[in-house]
Amino acid sequence: MEVDEFDDFAIPEEDLAKMDLPNPVATVVKDVPEKKPAPRLELSDGTFLDHLRIYYYSLFPFKLFQRWLRYDGVQKNYFLFRELSFTLASDAYLRFQSFKDEEELKQEIWRLCPVKIDIGAVYNSKPKDRKSVKPAAFQPQERELVFDIDMTDYDEIRTCCSGASICLKCWDFMTISIKVLDSILREDFGFKHLLWVFSGRRGVHCWVCDESARKLPAEARRAIVSFIEVVKGGEQQSRKVNLPNHLHVSLLRSLRIVDAYFNKSILEKQAPLDDRSRWSKILQLIPDEGIRNTLDARWAKDGGWSSRDRWGDLETEIAEATSKKASKRGGLHNVARDIKFQYTYPRLDDHVTTGLNHLLKAPFCIHPKTGNVCVPIDPADCENFNPLTVPKLDDLVRQIDEFNAANPDSVGVPDYAKTSLKPHVERFEKFVNALSEEQREKLRAQRTREDRMTNAQ
Ligand SMILES: [Zn+2]
Numbered sequence: 205m206e207v208d209e210f211d212d213f214a215i216p217e218e219d220l221a222k223m224d225l226p227n228p229v230a231t232v233v234k235d236v237p238e239k240k241p242a243p244r245l246e247l248s249d250g251t252f253l254d255h256l257r258i259y260y261y262s263l264f265p266f267k268l269f270q271r272w273l274r275y276d277g278v279q280k281n282y283f284l285f286r287e288l289s290f291t292l293a294s295d296a297y298l299r300f301q302s303f304k305d306e307e308e309l310k311q312e313i314w315r316l317c318p319v320k321i322d323i324g325a326v327y328n329s330k331p332k333d334r335k336s337v338k339p340a341a342f343q344p345q346e347r348e349l350v351f352d353i354d355m356t357d358y359d360e361i362r363t364c365c366s367g368a369s370i371c372l373k374c375w376d377f378m379t380i381s382i383k384v385l386d387s388i389l390r391e392d393f394g395f396k397h398l399l400w401v402f403s404g405r406r407g408v409h410c411w412v413c414d415e416s417a418r419k420l421p422a423e424a425r426r427a428i429v430s431f432i433e434v435v436k437g438g439e440q441q442s443r444k445v446n447l448p449n450h451l452h453v454s455l456l457r458s459l460r461i462v463d464a465y466f467n468k469s470i471l472e473k474q475a476p477l478d479d480r481s482r483w484s485k486i487l488q489l490i491p492d493e494g495i496r497n498t499l500d501a502r503w504a505k506d507g508g509w510s511s512r513d514r515w516g517d518l519e520t521e522i523a524e525a526t527s528k529k530a531s532k533r534g535g536l537h538n539v540a541r542d543i544k545f546q547y548t549y550p551r552l553d554d555h556v557t558t559g560l561n562h563l564l565k566a567p568f569c570i571h572p573k574t575g576n577v578c579v580p581i582d583p584a585d586c587e588n589f590n591p592l593t594v595p596k597l598d599d600l601v602r603q604i605d606e607f608n609a610a611n612p613d614s615v616g617v618p619d620y621a622k623t624s625l626k627p628h629v630e631r632f633e634k635f636v637n638a639l640s641e642e643q644r645e646k647l648r649a650q651r652t653r654e655d656r657m658t659n660a661q
Pocket of ligand 1: 362375
C-alpha cells in the first residue's frame with residue numbers, strides 16, 4: 205500500500221531516539237507568538253502557514269476537542285496521559301506531547317503552529333515525562349478503536365482516478381465502506397459513539413469512542429479486524445474474496461448494502477466491463493476457463509454492450525453453468541456474489557486498528573497538501589458528503605473577513621460561525637454532547653446504586 209506521509213504514521217523507536225525531544229522547535233518555527241491570549245490577527249494574502257495560524261487562533265474547536273478527549277473526566281488524568289503528536293512545517297515530528305488542559309494545549313499549538321496533529325493512546329503516565337519513568341510505567345492503556353480506509357487501496361478496481369486523485373465517482377467506494385462498516389460496528393458489536401472523519405484528501409477515518417471500545421486490548425482489536433476483513437491478499441492475488449456458501453448474518457446484511465450500490469456505483473460509474481482491458485480483470489476471478497472464454501468472445505463481438513449488460517450476461521452464464529451439477533465445485537456458484545464484495549467491501553489498513561499506540565490524524569486538522577479541513581461525516585447521510593467541496597483553509601480565512609466586512613456591528617459571533625465550518629463544528633459538538641450525556645447517565649446510575657447500598661445498611 206502506498207503510504208501518504210501526511211496520513212497516519214508510527215515512528216520507529218530508533219528514529220525517536222535521534223530526535224531532540226522535547227524542545228527541537230524553537231529554531232524551526234520562527235516568529236512564534238508569546239504565551240498570551242490570542243491577538244486579533246490581520247489577514248494578509250499570506251502563505252499556508254499564515255492562514256494556518258489564523259485557523260488555530262480563530263477556528264480550531266479547542267474546547268470541544270479537549271472535551272472529547274477528556275471524556276468527562278471518566279478517569280483522572282485521562283487527558284493529561286494522552287499522547288498528542290505534532291508535525292511541524294519543517295517536517296520535524298514531535299511525538300509524546302501531553303497537556304494538562306485546553307489552555308495549555310492551545311498555547312502550545314499557537315506557539316508551534318503544527319501542520320498536522322495526531323492522536324495516540326492514553327498511557328499510564330504523562331507522555332512528555334516518559335523518559336523519567338521506568339518502561340513498565342509508560343505503556344499504552346487505552347485508545348479509541350480506529351479504522352482507516354484509504355482510496356489508494358482501491359486503485360486496482362477504480363477506473364476513474366489513481367494515486368492521490370479522487371472524484372465523486374470513486375468517492376462512492378468510501379460511501380459504501382462507511383455504510384458497511386458503520387452497520388457492522390453498531391449492529392454486530394453494539395458500539396454507539398462513532399466519529400467518522402474525512403482524512404482531508406482521499407480517505408476516511410472512524411473513531412469508535414465507546415468506553416468498551418477504548419478499553420479493548422490489542423488482541424481483541426486484531427480479532428475485530430479479522431471478523432470484519434473480507435478482502436484479503438496482496439497485489440499478486442487476483443481473487444481476494446472467497447466466502448462460504450452460507451453467509452454469516454453480518455455478511456448477509458453487508459450484502460444487502462453492497463447490492464443497493466453495485467449497479468449504480470460500480471457498473472455505471474466505474475464501468476468495469478466496458479473494454480477488454482477492464483473486463484479481463486473481472487473474468488480472471490471466475491474459476492472456469494470455459495466460461496471465461498465464452499464471455500470474452502461474446503463481449504468482444506458485441507461492442508455496444510454496457511457494463512450492466514455484460515454483468516447480467518455474466519450472472520446468467522454462471523447460473524446456467526452451476527445448474528449443471530458437475531459445475532457446482534470450485535466456488536463457481538458464489539463467484540458473482542464474491543466479485544460484488546471484492547468491488548465494494550471496505551479495505552482496511554489493519555495496522556492502524558490493531559496497534560494500540562498507532563497515531564491517527566486528529567479531526568479538524570488541515571491537510572497540508574489540499575488545504576481541506578478534516579471534517580466529521582454523518583454516516584447516515586454520507587452519500588451526500590462531497591469531498592471536493594469541504595471547507596478549505598484559504599476560504600475559511602476569507603469568509604471571516606467577508607463576514608466582518610458585511611456585519612461591522614456583530615459582536616459575540618464566534619469566528620467558526622462566520623464560515624462554512626459551522627455545520628461541521630456543530631456535528632462534532634453533537635457527537636461530544638452524546639458522549640457526555642452517556643457518561644452523566646452512568647454516574648447517575650452509580651450514585652443511585654451507592655445510595656441504595658447506604659440506605660440498606
Ligand atoms: Zn475518481
